Amino acid sequence: MEIVIDIEGGEPLFAQLIAQIKFAVSNGSVNPGDPLPSIRQLANDLDINNKTVAKAYKLLERDSVIQAKGYRGTFIHPEAKQNCDIDLSAWAKERLNTTITELKDAGITDSEIRIAFAELMNNRD
Amino acid sequence: MWNDNILYLAFIVQIFVISVYFPSAIVSQMRRVIEKCPPKEFPKLYPVSMESIYRWIKIYQVANYVVMLFGFYIVIHAAVTGVEQMLGLKTPLVIFGYFMLQYLPMLLLEFTNVKYMKKMREANQKTKRKADLTRRKLSDYIDSKWVWITLFSHFVFVGVVIHFMYNPFDGFGGLTNLLIVFLTDLFFVSMIAWRIYSKRRDPYQAKEDRYRVISNIAKGMFVTINLIIVFVSFTFINKAYGSPAIKDIGMVVYFIILAIISLRSMLIDVNDVNFDVYRDEQSKTLNT
Incomplete structure (x- = not known):
């Protein structure tokens, strides 16, 4: 699953990231339990600041769309699909x-x- | 005497492989790319003028040529004067020093490549950026058999070190050898991790090409780690039970194999690379 962000788009980058990850969960491109890239990997791939990705991950974790499991990394939350609709x-x-x-x-x-x-x-x- | 002749022959092969064969293969690969992807149709591939590119190629060729001549001077000097040690210095030192010298043009090329990629990124006008939502890990790039082989070779190496701790020879470093190998491993593993997780050097490179490049580098590094273990073990065994002449020949052979493995990863089949990503948008549309 590939995500795309527009660095000159009107929407903030972290919000674009959240929307893209939620979209990937909703349409089944990623499933509960799937590992997500690390903050550094995603930030490097998109050539954006680590803090932007960290902020997006933090908000997604708050919404229970993803869950951080310490050194093992970040995964899609088991109830991500239902939680995606909660805005x-x-x-x-x-x-x-x-x-x-x-x-x-x-x-x-x-x-x-x-x-x-x-x-x-x-x-x- | 026959030992000397084999050493000179091996040294000539080292000169030929590292300073003649691979440089010319790399240059012809560059020329093939330029021929296949003319700047007019693939402007994204050339962030600098063609004159600069041809100048860099020339510098690279001349540097290799000079190193090659120096190599032949070393052999001729040793053969004509018949001195026991190459250039009147310690032979292993000369072989190692010359090997390092042979890699200087390659370093120059790598340095130029870094600058080239930076220019490519600066010229990138795309505002949309893509990333895979999957976590990359070492096992995506390298077969697990290599990890097992590496573990096995380290296990054997520990055995060799322990053996020589009980039967030491003059100058044996003991457990320091394990520390050096561990630090070398750490260096190589960090290099692989850096290539897997670092920023994309080429902003246009297709996903599958990036995967292939990283995979080749990772494999090359794993092979190098194992070769280092084999060579160090060979040096210990030879130092304890063999002759110094065989050690010198072994060193040259080791450098040749090392060069073949590391430099081969720089050679690609031009037909396998997706160059369409470097086309200008207009010709891309026309092509589709």
Whole structure:
């Protein structure tokens, strides 16, 4: 299975990688338990930064599409196929949209929402 | 005397194989590629001007020619003066030094190749990049029999070292020999791993061609590891029980075999390579 990324495409590289790997899982090109290339191998093959691939892998692991097994490497998650359909970013957007609508209905301005959001994000950990 | 003659003959074969046969085979391979893939139709294959390419070929040929002449000078000097040691120095040192010298043009070629590939990558206009979603591993490139052969030869080598630890000869290094072999193995294995996992040197190279190149290199390195073991074991046995003259001949034969194995991996059948990847997009469309 070959993946293709467009380095000048509008979408961020890590997002393209996530989409390609999820697509490969959905259409059965890769199966649960299949080993994935190491971060370095994939980054070298695509001639992109290791951190980009690491970020994509981290998010895929969070979504339980892949699983890291220490020194043995990274593998496709046993429930990857079902988990591919779960889009946490879309869910986050939806939740934020509902909250923003509620806040705006209460009369809070856009800049107040932005400031509050930035403050909350900056004060985390 | 007959020992000397065999040594000179073997040395001439070494000169011919490394400084004449392989260089001319490599140059004719380059010419065949240029003939098969003219720059107009395959511009991606030539990131530099043809004048530069022909200049590099000339430099490579001249370098080999000079090394070859020096080799013949060594043989003639030894034969005419009849000195016991080549060039009045220690013969094994001269043989080894000359072997290293013979590889200098090859190093020059490799260095030029690295620069060439860098230019190729810089000229690459493609914004789309491809990668395989499968993990590469050594067993994809090399038959497991080579791993077993290597393990076996190391096992035998440990036996040879232990034997000479109990029956040492003058200058025997003991366990240091195992350490040196281990470090050599480490070097070769890192080189193979580097070729398997490193960035693509040629951005256009077809997947199957890359596989073939890496596979050839890996096989060559495994054979080299085993040859080193055989040669070092032979040196020990010869030093303890044989004669120095046979050791010199053995060294030359070893270098010839080593050169044949390492340089043969540089020669490819031009018809097996997928050159279509180097065509310009326009002629690619016309071809399909």
